[in-house]
Amino acid sequence: xxxxxxxxxxxxxxxxxxxxxxxxxxxxxxxxxxxxxxxxxxxxxxxxxxxxxxxxxxxxxxxxxxxxxxxxxxxxxxxxxxxxxxxxxxxxxxxxxxxxxxxxxxxxxxxxxxxxxxxxxxxxxxxxxxxxxxxxxxxxxxxxxxxxxxxxxxxxxxxxxxxxxxxxxxxxxxxxxxxxxxxxxxxxxxxxxxxxxxxxxxxxxxxxxxxxxxxxxxxxxxxxxxx
Amino acid sequence: xxxxxxxxxxxxxxxxxxxxxxxxxxxxxxxxxxxxxxxxxxxxxxxxxxxxxxxxxxxxxxxxxxxxxxxxxxxxxxxxxxxxxxxxxxxxxxxxxxxxxxxxxxxxxxxxxxxxxxxxxxxxxxxxxxxxxxxxxxxxxx
Numbered sequence: 001x002x003x004x005x006x007x008x009x010x011x012x013x014x015x016x017x018x019x020x021x022x023x024x025x026x027x028x029x030x031x032x033x034x035x036x037x038x039x040x041x042x043x044x045x046x047x048x049x050x051x052x053x054x055x056x057x058x059x060x061x062x063x064x065x066x067x068x069x070x071x072x073x074x075x076x077x078x079x080x081x082x083x084x085x086x087x088x089x090x091x092x093x094x095x096x097x098x099x100x101x102x103x104x105x106x107x108x109x110x111x112x113x114x115x116x117x118x119x120x121x122x123x124x125x126x127x128x129x130x131x132x133x134x135x136x137x138x139x140x141x142x143x144x145x146x147x148x149x150x151x152x153x154x155x156x157x158x159x160x161x162x163x164x165x166x167x168x169x170x171x172x173x174x175x176x177x178x179x180x181x182x183x184x185x186x187x188x189x190x191x192x193x194x195x196x197x198x199x200x201x202x203x204x205x206x207x208x209x210x211x212x213x214x215x216x217x218x219x220x221x222x223x224x225x226x227x
Numbered sequence: 228x229x230x231x232x233x234x235x236x237x238x239x240x241x242x243x244x245x246x247x248x249x250x251x252x253x254x255x256x257x258x259x260x261x262x263x264x265x266x267x268x269x270x271x272x273x274x275x276x277x278x279x280x281x282x283x284x285x286x287x288x289x290x291x292x293x294x295x296x297x298x299x300x301x302x303x304x305x306x307x308x309x310x311x312x313x314x315x316x317x318x319x320x321x322x323x324x325x326x327x328x329x330x331x332x333x334x335x336x337x338x339x340x341x342x343x344x345x346x347x348x349x350x351x352x353x354x355x356x357x358x359x360x361x362x363x364x365x366x367x368x369x
Binding site: 016018019020023026027030031148150151175176177178179212213214 | 348
């Protein structure tokens with residue numbers, strides 16, 4: 001049984017989002033036919049909400065809700081899955097200059113996994129840092145579909161992933177209710193907990209999936225000579 | 228075209244605002260800049276904007292905010308509702324002399340205070356979201 005999870009989303013706990021979790025889940029329920037997502041992972045900016053309990057909402061909507069974090073490192077933004085007390089004691093998640101290599105290695109040693117997100121994005125993505133600095137070691141996967149990507153960013157991310165042999169995930173990076181679930185990751189196995197998710201990201205079979213609607217570009221106006 | 232008289236009871240999560248397609252000309256942007264006292268090169272002149280590191284003249288953020296506010300008030304029509312909050316995030320410059328698309332969705336309703344929350348945004352021709360935001364409208368008592 002496969003599982004489709006949106007691995008990157010921000011609720012109103014992030015300073016730049018106004019999306020309540022309940023509204024996200026309601027939206028996914030309404031849009032189930034076009035965004036068949038089984039669950040979402042809240043990756044709030046520079047924090048981990050250890051005590052948040054979403055079980056009542058999970059039961060009400062039948063959608064899995066897991067917790068992770070998005071941190072800022074000297075190689076760009078990264079998602080952290082499987083966050084523990086040991087990790088938040090070891091690192092200040094609010095630090096916007098976390099040392100990426102040490103962070104990746106230490107989080108792995110403590111049982112979690114770090115996945116660089118939107119690596120093709122200027123300034124905050126891995127790709128730009130690789131242009132000037134040596135590549136990081138022990139990167140397992142990167143996010144290649146990001147719902148907030150501008151033109152060319154996902155393509156750069158895919159190129160990076162292929163060149164370095166990274167595995168690939170997708171996430172909406174939603175900050176608005178109606179954007180949740182636009183990109184996601186399909187796991188071959190069933191994922192029902194954060195432990196399952198970390199195990200699958202490290203060793204399982206998965207692929208990014210893209211539910212964004214395609215719009216034909218508006219054609220430029222053509223001047224017509226009137227006789 | 229007669230304006231709608233939207234009622235709170237008819238509003239549902241998932242209702243769409245727009246899409247409204249609009250060709251935003253440089254002259255319109257200059258007119259806005261002139262009217263609002265924002266006559267600076269980035270909003271009025273390609274060459275001056277490029278000197279500031281921009282790709283060309285751009286649309287003032289307040290004008291984007293106004294266009295999105297109008298999307299909401301057009302949707303409300305002549306009903307007794309009012310726009311009580313609007314907020315935006317500017318992701319990419321809105322370049323004039325291009326077609327933009329204004330769009331939104333109702334994302335939440337609250338029966339107790341008769342409000343509706345909505346996502347709103349401006350896209351370019353390639354479906355990139357240039358400005359995103361949220362708004363809240365409140366309807367009068369029935």
